Every structure is written in structure tokens, then in C-alpha cells.
Amino acid sequence: GRLVDSGGGLVRPGGSLTLSCAASGFTFRSFEMNWVRQAPGKGLEWVSYISSDGNTKYYADSVKGRFTISRDNAKSSLDLQMNGLRAEDTAIYYCVRVNGYFDYWGRGALVTVSS
Amino acid sequence: VMTQSPATLSVSPGERVTLSCRASQTVGINVAWYQQKPGQAPRLLMHGASTRATGTPARFSGSGSGTEFTLTISSLQSEDVAVYYCHQYNNWPPVTFGGGTKVEI
Numbered sequence: 001g002r003l004v005d006s007g008g009g010l011v012r013p014g015g016s017l018t019l020s021c022a023a024s025g026f027t028f029r030s031f032e033m034n035w036v037r038q039a040p041g042k043g044l045e046w047v048s049y050i051s052s053d054g055n056t057k058y059y060a061d062s063v064k065g066r067f068t069i070s071r072d073n074a075k076s077s078l079d080l081q082m083n084g085l086r087a088e089d090t091a092i093y094y095c096v097r098v099n100g101y102f103d104y105w106g107r108g109a110l111v112t113v114s115s
Numbered sequence: 116v117m118t119q120s121p122a123t124l125s126v127s128p129g130e131r132v133t134l135s136c137r138a139s140q141t142v143g144i145n146v147a148w149y150q151q152k153p154g155q156a157p158r159l160l161m162h163g164a165s166t167r168a169t170g171t172p173a174r175f176s177g178s179g180s181g182t183e184f185t186l187t188i189s190s191l192q193s194e195d196v197a198v199y200y201c202h203q204y205n206n207w208p209p210v211t212f213g214g215g216t217k218v219e220i
Contacts, residue, residue: 046210101147
């Protein structure tokens, strides 16, 4: 399986950005997915979860109400819409496949929030 | 909460390395370990506490159940320099990772 994250970039505080993840090499619609982020020099922080059918979503308290996870099983793609971005959202964002544990990780998309 | 110790480990090539991870509540054997080399994404190393992921060298072994878990590298190689994270997937959300153990030579 392969996951390719994209959409990162520099955005001003309060701005918006949408990350995308293209999946290949496995049956995307059969797997739950997550976004996990890592601030510069820090550890791993879970951001959001979506069920295989897209009907169940969970968010970390730090992003609840600002971020929205979604998926398109027909296109084998996963998105993370990020609004109201803050400096503390600066991180590499990884798209991750769930198999109980997290077995496939994308290479990451860097999001920098700065004025 | 997953608590890893030590935060940093400095070892010589060929040495045996033991990393610890403690869960704040019982998680069965639903613990995974990830390896993150500098500049790379994390990679699954171990799941089910002791099952090596595809491609994980045999010098890596995992053990534990309940609340105490260990990742052992039997003979450290230079390519094992990385940060290692534990993760419990028994009770979530929220997902909880340990703070990481940095292994350096």
C-alpha cells in the first residue's frame, strides 16, 4: 500500500488549508484512516479519525470545531480541511491507514502557520 | 497515557538495547511500536506487542501485556538510530502515543 500526502504550505494565522491523501495498492474503502501530526522537534499527535464508510469521525480536542476529515472511496482519497489555523498547528501532517495499529504512513505534508 | 523511558539512550554498536513503555490502564497486547529515522515518516515496527511487522529485522523483539511493554534490540546497528514510539490501540479515541525514546550512538 502507498499513501501520498499533499496540500501543505505556508498560511497566515486564521487562514485555511486542505490536505489531501491519495491511496493506492490496497482496497481503500475497506480501511479506517487517520491524520497524525508532528510539530517541529516534537512527538506524534493524533488529529482525526474516519471510519471506512465515512460515517464516523473523531477529532482531537485541539482541533475540534476547526478541522474536518472526509474521504472519497470512489477516488481512494482522504482530505483534512483545516480552518482557523493557529501557530500551534504548524506541523508535518501524516495520512495513516488503520489496521487496529497504524500500518501505512504517508511521507507527510508540512503545514506552516505564520504571519 | 503511554509513558516511555528513557527519553534518550546512548549506546554502542552491538549492544543490547531495551526500551520501556507503560500504559496508564490495561491495554491487553494492543500495543504497537514505530521507528522514525531522521527526516522520515514513522514506520510500523511491531504490533500485538510482540509481532514483527513485515520487513522488521529479527534483532527487534517486543514483549509485555497489560500495562508494561518492552522493545528490545538484541544488537544495535548504526541504521537503528531513530526515535521509537509506542502506541496503544486498545482504547481510543483519543489515540495515545508515548513521548518517544531517542536511540543514539
